[in-house]
Amino acid sequence: MDNNNDLFDKKMKAQFKKETSIIPEDIDKEFENILKIESSKGRLTMGKLKKFGITAASLVCAATLVMQTAFAQDIVNKIVKSLSIEGLTVYENKNEEDMWARDMPEAARGKVFDAEGNVVEKINSENMDYLYNADGVHVWVDDDGIILTDKEMDDRIEQNRKENEDVMLNITDINEIWKYVNFNVHLPEYIPEGYEFTSAEADNYEKTGLDKSYWCGVYYENKESQGSFYLQLSYVDGIEAGETFFNNIEKGNVNGSDAIISDDAIVWVSGNVRYSLFIQSLGKEEGMKVAESIK
Amino acid sequence: MELVSFFKYKKKAHISKAREGDREAVLALIDENKVNIYRVARGILRSEEDIKDVMQNTVIKALEKIGTLKEDKYFRTWLIRIVVNECNDILRKNKRLLPLEGEIDRKDDSYTDNYENIDLINAINSLPEDARVTITLFYFDDLSVKDIAEILEISEGTVKSRLNRARMQIKKLLGEV
Numbered sequence: 407m408d409n410n411n412d413l414f415d416k417k418m419k420a421q422f423k424k425e426t427s428i429i430p431e432d433i434d435k436e437f438e439n440i441l442k443i444e445s446s447k448g449r450l451t452m453g454k455l456k457k458f459g460i461t462a463a464s465l466v467c468a469a470t471l472v473m474q475t476a477f478a479q480d481i482v483n484k485i486v487k488s489l490s491i492e493g494l495t496v497y498e499n500k501n502e503e504d505m506w507a508r509d510m511p512e513a514a515r516g517k518v519f520d521a522e523g524n525v526v527e528k529i530n531s532e533n534m535d536y537l538y539n540a541d542g543v544h545v546w547v548d549d550d551g552i553i554l555t556d557k558e559m560d561d562r563i564e565q566n567r568k569e570n571e572d573v574m575l576n577i578t579d580i581n582e583i584w585k586y587v588n589f590n591v592h593l594p595e596y597i598p599e600g601y602e603f604t605s606a607e608a609d610n611y612e613k614t615g616l617d618k619s620y621w622c623g624v625y626y627e628n629k630e631s632q633g634s635f636y637l638q639l640s641y642v643d644g645i646e647a648g649e650t651f652f653n654n655i656e657k658g659n660v661n662g663s664d665a666i667i668s669d670d671a672i673v674w675v676s677g678n679v680r681y682s683l684f685i686q687s688l689g690k691e692e693g694m695k696v697a698e699s700i701k
Numbered sequence: 702m703e704l705v706s707f708f709k710y711k712k713k714a715h716i717s718k719a720r721e722g723d724r725e726a727v728l729a730l731i732d733e734n735k736v737n738i739y740r741v742a743r744g745i746l747r748s749e750e751d752i753k754d755v756m757q758n759t760v761i762k763a764l765e766k767i768g769t770l771k772e773d774k775y776f777r778t779w780l781i782r783i784v785v786n787e788c789n790d791i792l793r794k795n796k797r798l799l800p801l802e803g804e805i806d807r808k809d810d811s812y813t814d815n816y817e818n819i820d821l822i823n824a825i826n827s828l829p830e831d832a833r834v835t836i837t838l839f840y841f842d843d844l845s846v847k848d849i850a851e852i853l854e855i856s857e858g859t860v861k862s863r864l865n866r867a868r869m870q871i872k873k874l875l876g877e878v
Contacts (some may be wrong), residue, residue: 411868415840418871421821422840426740433753437735440757441728444764486765488757490750495757657794664750 436495440488489655489666492642492675496666497651507531513551575619577606586611588618589641589679596699598692600628601635633687635696640680660697672697727767730776731760737777737841738784744837745788747826751795755787762787778844782852785834792830824874825867832867839864 429437487498507530510518518526519538526537529547539545539553546554554562567576577583584591586608597603604627608619621640628634652668659665660681665674672683672693681700685693731738735756742755762783770779825833825840838849846864850857871877 414868414872414877418821419840422740422744422825422837425822426743426841427736429736429739430749433739433749433756434735436753437739437756437760440760441732444760445725445728486761488754488761490753490757492750495753657791664748 436490439495487655489657491664491666491673492680494650494666494673494680496655496668496673498653498655498668511547511549511551514547514553515551517553518545518547575608575610577608577622580606580624583608583622583624586619587622587639587641588620589639590677591622591639592676592679592700593624594637594696594699595701596695597626598628598688598696600630601626601633602628628687631687635686635688635693636684637700638682638684640682642675642678642680658694660694661701665697667694676700724764727764728760731763731780734777734780737781740841741781741784741837742788743822744825744841745785745830745834746791751791755784755791758787759784778848778852781838781844785838785852788834820875821871824871827874828867828870832863832870835860835863836867836871 489496507528510527510529515527516525517539519540519542520526520533521536521538526533529537537545537547539555543555546556546559548554567574575586577586580593580603583593583606604625606622606624608622609616611617611619621638623636623638626635626637652666652670655666655668657664658667658672660672660674661676663674663676665672667690669690670684670686672681672685672690674681674697681697683693683697685696688696738756738759739752742752746752746755759780763780766783770776821840825836828836834853835849838844838852839846844852846857846860850860853860
């Protein structure tokens with residue numbers, strides 16, 4: 407190396423150090439976060455994602471949760487990968503643990519059967535929709551072990567909806583969603599065959615003191631196949647940060663915007679709005695068609 | 702849950718403990734090296750989101766692979782190798798995402814960049830990938846040509862020729878020739 411190069415390199419090394427010596431705050435914050443999460447392993451009892459509600463729509467709700475840090479720390483098992491997009495970090499676990507797996511709650515033990523009449527001792531994602539009581543009537547089991555028939559479950563959902571009315575708006579007209587939120591709502595133009603809009607939800611801003619809701623969720627269902635998908639739109643303010651976890655995450659692209667694509671959901675940001683499309687019933691290919699039709 | 706400060710872990714940053722599988726020791730070492738991790742990622746990648754991903758995935762990979770560290774003295778180059786591999790992984794994925802060959806520039810321009818006034822980093826970022834990675838490792842600290850060759854698993858001669866090429870391009874970009 408000649409002297410000129412030597413001098414140039416010294417200058418560049420000093421310059422490189424100067425330009426990269428301070429880690430931007432948001433990067434530093436997320437880095438600290440992952441250290442804390444990793445540190446928490448081994449000395450914590452790993453909890454499971456809180457399970458609630460058992461209909462197709464509420465299954466989607468559970469997956470919708472964007473968890474705050476402390477909650478995420480409790481459920482994280484073996485994170486092998488993470489991807490970030492505008493304040494949202496998505497983790498992937500090494501073990502694709504069944505997030506719905508749990509022992510039959512004590513109050514329901516011995517009282518719940520599968521279609522062949524065998525006692526069900528563990529509930530998981532495979533059997534949770536196919537549980538029956540001693541009379542062969544289809545039932546659901548909540549976390550407290552209360553056994554509910556379909557009718558009782560519907561009543562409970564309706565009761566929850568009424569109790570939530572103070573904080574949550576139930577919107578039944580798809581053309582009126584825009585009235586309740588503080589950003590432009592763009593919805594999919596492509597809806598897979600058999601699916602239709604069923605309802606939407608948003609913050610009841612009049613009760614919460616906000617000018618308008620900063621998010622909304624839109625439900626679509628296929629009544630014949632019992633399939634459903636859910637689209638959540640959230641205003642991205644650049645401050646909010648959240649975490650969630652999906653299976654098989656990878657980088658992708660939706661209409662020119664960076665996206666995180668997984669088996670569970672497609673997430674991307676366009677025009678200050680984060681779109682989270684939950685596609686468990688649709689699959690990736692059909693999910694992408696729906697996502698790309700949102701313009 | 703108590704959100705512990707990682708400052709206290711710095712006192713426990715012993716490589717030998719880390720190699721024995723002491724999780725907190727590994728994390729303490731990673732925390733001590735976070736600026737190094739950032740520097741390398743910043744030199745190689747353009748997008749802030751990608752840098753975040755690399756930094757986070759480096760933590761995960763380092764914890765997974767600590768058993769592969771042969772000697773304490775190699776910890777830093779071992780960690781930087783993980784960072785470079787993660788960066789390469791992101792570069793490969795980003796390439797796969799480009800729909801058309803001719804759209805590379807437009808795609809790169811669309812990335813978030815909060816460092817518009819930084820000349821050297823911008824110059825490095827505009828280099829071809831192999832030169833960008835090599836010159837980043839060279840400028841990021843006092844990594845020797847030998848260390849860089851080991852990290853990139855290429856010969857020292859290749860490192861030197863990439864450095865020469867990168868140096869010339871940077872000089873041109875910075876108007877020094």
